[in-house]
Amino acid sequence: MGSSACRLCSSARRVSEQRRLSKRQLVLALDFGGTKLSAAVAVAGECHWWARRQVLSPPGVDARYDFETMMSLARALLSDQEGRLAAAGVSFGGPVNAAEGVVLLSHHIPGWENVPLRDWLQSALGVPVSVDNDANAAALGEWCFGAGQGYDSLLYVTVSTGIGGGWIVDGRLYRGADGMAGEIGHMVIQPEGPLCVCGRRGCLEAIACGPAIARRARERLRAEPEAGKPLRQLVDGDVERVTAEHVSRAAEAGDELAQQVLDEAARALGFGISGAITLMNPQRVVVGGGVAKAGERYLEVVRGAARANTLPGMRVDIVSAALGDDAPLWGAIALAGELITVP
Amino acid sequence: MGSSACRLCSSARRVSEQRRLSKRQLVLALDFGGTKLSAAVAVAGECHWWARRQVLSPPGVDARYDFETMMSLARALLSDQEGRLAAAGVSFGGPVNAAEGVVLLSHHIPGWENVPLRDWLQSALGVPVSVDNDANAAALGEWCFGAGQGYDSLLYVTVSTGIGGGWIVDGRLYRGADGMAGEIGHMVIQPEGPLCVCGRRGCLEAIACGPAIARRARERLRAEPEAGKPLRQLVDGDVERVTAEHVSRAAEAGDELAQQVLDEAARALGFGISGAITLMNPQRVVVGGGVAKAGERYLEVVRGAARANTLPGMRVDIVSAALGDDAPLWGAIALAGELITVP
Numbered sequence: 001m002g003s004s005a006c007r008l009c010s011s012a013r014r015v016s017e018q019r020r021l022s023k024r025q026l027v028l029a030l031d032f033g034g035t036k037l038s039a040a041v042a043v044a045g046e047c048h049w050w051a052r053r054q055v056l057s058p059p060g061v062d063a064r065y066d067f068e069t070m071m072s073l074a075r076a077l078l079s080d081q082e083g084r085l086a087a088a089g090v091s092f093g094g095p096v097n098a099a100e101g102v103v104l105l106s107h108h109i110p111g112w113e114n115v116p117l118r119d120w121l122q123s124a125l126g127v128p129v130s131v132d133n134d135a136n137a138a139a140l141g142e143w144c145f146g147a148g149q150g151y152d153s154l155l156y157v158t159v160s161t162g163i164g165g166g167w168i169v170d171g172r173l174y175r176g177a178d179g180m181a182g183e184i185g186h187m188v189i190q191p192e193g194p195l196c197v198c199g200r201r202g203c204l205e206a207i208a209c210g211p212a213i214a215r216r217a218r219e220r221l222r223a224e225p226e227a228g229k230p231l232r233q234l235v236d237g238d239v240e241r242v243t244a245e246h247v248s249r250a251a252e253a254g255d256e257l258a259q260q261v262l263d264e265a266a267r268a269l270g271f272g273i274s275g276a277i278t279l280m281n282p283q284r285v286v287v288g289g290g291v292a293k294a295g296e297r298y299l300e301v302v303r304g305a306a307r308a309n310t311l312p313g314m315r316v317d318i319v320s321a322a323l324g325d326d327a328p329l330w331g332a333i334a335l336a337g338e339l340i341t342v343p
Numbered sequence: 344m345g346s347s348a349c350r351l352c353s354s355a356r357r358v359s360e361q362r363r364l365s366k367r368q369l370v371l372a373l374d375f376g377g378t379k380l381s382a383a384v385a386v387a388g389e390c391h392w393w394a395r396r397q398v399l400s401p402p403g404v405d406a407r408y409d410f411e412t413m414m415s416l417a418r419a420l421l422s423d424q425e426g427r428l429a430a431a432g433v434s435f436g437g438p439v440n441a442a443e444g445v446v447l448l449s450h451h452i453p454g455w456e457n458v459p460l461r462d463w464l465q466s467a468l469g470v471p472v473s474v475d476n477d478a479n480a481a482a483l484g485e486w487c488f489g490a491g492q493g494y495d496s497l498l499y500v501t502v503s504t505g506i507g508g509g510w511i512v513d514g515r516l517y518r519g520a521d522g523m524a525g526e527i528g529h530m531v532i533q534p535e536g537p538l539c540v541c542g543r544r545g546c547l548e549a550i551a552c553g554p555a556i557a558r559r560a561r562e563r564l565r566a567e568p569e570a571g572k573p574l575r576q577l578v579d580g581d582v583e584r585v586t587a588e589h590v591s592r593a594a595e596a597g598d599e600l601a602q603q604v605l606d607e608a609a610r611a612l613g614f615g616i617s618g619a620i621t622l623m624n625p626q627r628v629v630v631g632g633g634v635a636k637a638g639e640r641y642l643e644v645v646r647g648a649a650r651a652n653t654l655p656g657m658r659v660d661i662v663s664a665a666l667g668d669d670a671p672l673w674g675a676i677a678l679a680g681e682l683i684t685v686p
C-alpha cells in the first residue's frame with residue numbers, strides 16, 4: 001500500500017491496528033513428545049499463521065523439568081506476540097484422562113504418574129487449558145488442518161514405535177467411555193502372533209509398528225545369510241543395528257527381503273484398518289507416523305489389504321497424513337480453539 | 344453415563360404435554376421382517392403403551408403384497424385408536440439407504456430392489472416417515488427402551504441367521520459414511536476360515552451365526568459317531584436336521600459336543616466384540632438375536648473372550664438384549680419419534 005496522503009488518517013490507522021493487535025486472542029499449543037517438547041502460538045481464528053519453538057528433552061529429565069522447560073518455551077513465544085492469551089491446548093505422548101486433564105503416565109519420562117497437568121498449566125497461564133493424548137490430538141490436527149479437512153468421520157492411525165489412533169465421529173473428536181477409543185494398535189489380529197508390549201499376543205502393533213518391522217527384518221537376515229544385501233550394507237553388516245527406517249530405505253533401493261518385510265507389515269495394517277472400516281464405515285482413514293513415510297507403495301499395499309477384507313459398497317479411502325510430526329501440535333491448537341469457540 | 348431418560352421420549356413427552364388438550368399424537372411403527380410383518384401404534388410421549396398386530400408372510404409373496412398387507416395392519420391398528428397420526432418409523436430386514444428412505448433389496452422377498460418405501464408410505468399415510476435397516480432399528484430400540492437405556496455409546500449385536508450390528512455414538516444412531524456402519528458380522532477374524540455368504544472367508548458371521556453353529560455341529564456329529572447322543576436324539580438321529588436351536592437345547596441338557604460347538608461360536612463372537620471395544624470403547628455392548636437366547640453361559644463365554652482380547656482399563660460390559668424379537672419394532676417407534684421431536 002505504501003505512503004498515502006493524509007498523516008492523520010495513517011496515524012489513526014496505526015492506533016486502530018495497535019488496538020486490534022492488543023485485542024487479538026492468542027492460543028498456545030504445547031506438545032509433550034517422548035523425546036522433544038514443542039510449543040506454538042497462533043491467533044485464534046487465523047490458524048494458518050503461527051510461531052513455534054522446540055527443544056529436545058535431555059536424558060535424565062523428569063515431569064517437573066519438562067514442565068518448567070515447556071513454560072520457558074511458552075513465555076518466550078508469548079513475549080514475541082502482541083495480543084491476549086485466551087486458551088491453551090496440550091498434546092501429551094502417553095495415556096491421559098482428558099475429562100480431568102490428568103496425565104496417567106509417560107512411557108519415556110519418570111514422574112508423570114497422575115499429574116494434574118491441566119491444573120498446573122491453568123495456574124501458570126491463567127487461561128482455560130485442554131489436555132489430550134497425542135493420537136487424539138493428531139487426529140484433531142489432521143481433521144482441522146490436514147488430510148481430514150471437510151470430513152465428518154475419520155480414523156487417524158499413527159504407525160511409529162507403536163500404533164495408535166483417534167476418531168472423528170459426526171464432526172467431533174470421539175474419546176470413548178474410558179477415553180481409550182482408537183486403540184487400533186491393540187486389536188488382536190493374529191491370536192498366535194508375536195508378543196506385544198501390552199502382554200498379549202498378535203496385536204496389530206506387535207506386527208506392524210516400526211520395531212516389529214525391524215525385528216522381523218533382523219530375524220530374516222539371520223535366517224537367510226544370502227538375502228538382503230542392500231539392507232546389510234546400510235548397517236555395515238551389523239544386523240542387530242537394523243531399524244524400520246533402514247528397511248524402508250533398502251526397500252526403496254530394490255532390496256527384495258526388505259520389501260517383503262515392509263509389505264507384510266503393510267498388509268497387517270490394512271487388515272486392521274479393514275476391521276475399523278467394517279465396524280464404523282468412516283469417510284476417510286488418515287495414516288501418519290514415521291513408518292507411514294515409507295511412501296506410496298506401502299500405502300498401496302495397506303489399501304489393497306483393507307479393500308480385500310471389507311464389504312463391497314463400503315468406501316476404502318486411505319490417505320497419507322498431511323502434517324507429519326506436527327499433527328499433535330496442530331491438534332493442540334484445535335483443542336485450545338475449542339475452549340474459546342462460542343457454543 | 345448420560346441421563347437415564349430417552350432423549351426422543353422426553354422431547355416427545357414435552358410436545359405431548361404442550362398439546363395435552365388437543366388431539367393426542369400417534370406414531371406408527373412397522374417392521375418388515377424376513378418372514379413376518381409387524382405393526383404397532385404408540386402415543387407419542389407415552390411410549391410404554393402400544394397396540395400391535397402381526398402376520399406371517401405367506402410363501403411366494405413379493406414387495407407389493409407385503410406393502411399392502413402392512414397397510415392393512417396399519418389401518419386396522421389406527422382405526423382402534425383415538426388421535427392423529429403424526430409420523431411413522433420403519434424397520435426393514437435388509438439393506439436400506441436411510442438418508443433416501445429407499446430399500447436396496449431383501450434377501451428373502453423378491454421385488455424389493457430399490458423400492459422408495461419412504462415415499463410409498465408417505466403417500467399412503469400423509470405423514471413423515473423414517474426407514475432404516477433392522478440392525479440400526481434394533482440398536483435404537485434397545486437404546487431408547489431396552490438394555491441400553493441411559494448409555495451414551497453402545498454397540499448392539501444381533502446373532503441369528505446372520506450377524507449384524509448398530510452403533511449409538513455420543514447419544515445418537517451412527518450410520519456411517521455409506522450407511523453401513525456396524526457390520527461386525529463381516530469382520531474377518533479367521534482369514535483361512537469358512538466361506539461366508541459375502542464371498543470372503545472367515546467373517547465372524549461365517550463362524551458364529553446360527554447356521555454356522557448348526558453346520559459345525561453336523562460336521563462333528565458325522566466325524567464323531569459316538570459323540571453328541573442328546574443332540575442326535577433331538578433330531579431322531581437325522582444329523583442333517585440339526586439347527587442352532589437344537590445345539591443350544593442339547594448343550595443345556597448336558598451334551599458335551601453341543602456345548603463345545605456353542606462355546607466355540609461364543610468365543611468367536613467375543614473375539615469380534617473385543618475388536619469393536621478396542622476401537623470404540625463403548626459404554627456397553629448389547630447382544631440380541633435368536634442365538635443369544637442360548638443363555639447366561641453363552642454370554643459368559645462371550646464376555647471372557649472379549650475381556651481376554653481387550654486392554655486393561657477398557658470396560659467390557661456385555662449384556663443380553665431386553666426386547667427380544669421386538670427390538671426393531673421398538674426402534675421403529677423411536678425413528679418415528681425423531682420425526683416429531685422439536686429441535
